Amino acid sequence: MLTDDLAGITHGDSPGPVGDEFVNLVEAALRRLNKPAALVTCELLGCLPRTLTATMANWPDPRPVDPTPLDRARALREVLVAAIDRLQLDRPQADRARPQAMLEHDILYWEYVRGMPTKAVMAKLDIREAMLHRRRRDGVAILAQDLRRHEELLDPEPHPHSGPVRSKPVRSPHFLGFLWGPGGLLLVLWGFGAVLFLVALHSPSYAVFWSAANLLFAAFMGRGAHRN
Numbered sequence: 001m002l003t004d005d006l007a008g009i010t011h012g013d014s015p016g017p018v019g020d021e022f023v024n025l026v027e028a029a030l031r032r033l034n035k036p037a038a039l040v041t042c043e044l045l046g047c048l049p050r051t052l053t054a055t056m057a058n059w060p061d062p063r064p065v066d067p068t069p070l071d072r073a074r075a076l077r078e079v080l081v082a083a084i085d086r087l088q089l090d091r092p093q094a095d096r097a098r099p100q101a102m103l104e105h106d107i108l109y110w111e112y113v114r115g116m117p118t119k120a121v122m123a124k125l126d127i128r129e130a131m132l133h134r135r136r137r138d139g140v141a142i143l144a145q146d147l148r149r150h151e152e153l154l155d156p157e158p159h160p161h162s163g164p165v166r167s168k169p170v171r172s173p174h175f176l177g178f179l180w181g182p183g184g185l186l187l188v189l190w191g192f193g194a195v196l197f198l199v200a201l202h203s204p205s206y207a208v209f210w211s212a213a214n215l216l217f218a219a220f221m222g223r224g225a226h227r228n
Helices: 002-009 020-031 043-047 049-057 069-089 099-113 118-125 129-153 175-180 182-202 204-227
Strands: none
Touching: 020 043, 020 069, 020 099, 020 129, 043 049, 043 069, 049 069, 049 129, 069 099, 069 129, 099 118, 099 129, 118 129
16 A cells, blocks of 8 residues: 555655655656656656755766756756655565565556666566556655755755856945045045135135145146046
């Protein structure tokens, strides 16, 4: 029974039963198992980030710093095949001797891993179509539960693509920043010129300072216009 199978998998700290949506994602990935170009678009990739990262870390070749879509598809295929193998390995030895007890594993293995047509699987396992569809669905549900359990048991680790990219906050222009830049120098020169102008009105001897201030201001403005 499916309930008994799930009870064995959800023992301990594992999560509760998975929903139909996740089961459907697993089934869709299984149908693309031997088609890498189709597997790269599988939505299940986004549901197992820790599992995929751990799988790629165990590859004998150097771990890709920035995995390509094909890298992730390759890792997902390994994860699914290993999960199908666990359907058989996790069974007691007595159950392995009974063909009907291993139907979930055998159906998923021959139909998805080996790519055998449904009719050929029915003939090989000597079962009817209704039985095949029912036990296949049970096997996919067990597989989905196992994948979710392994994903949640893995410790999260930082990954450059594991979370949304957050942009840096944009600061609004500040008056003090304006004073610190070229605008501050412009204000200083304007104030200095105004003071000299007032002094020159009362004392002609300071008229030369006013002229110098005007020349300096004109030179500054001309330099800024040249840069622009």
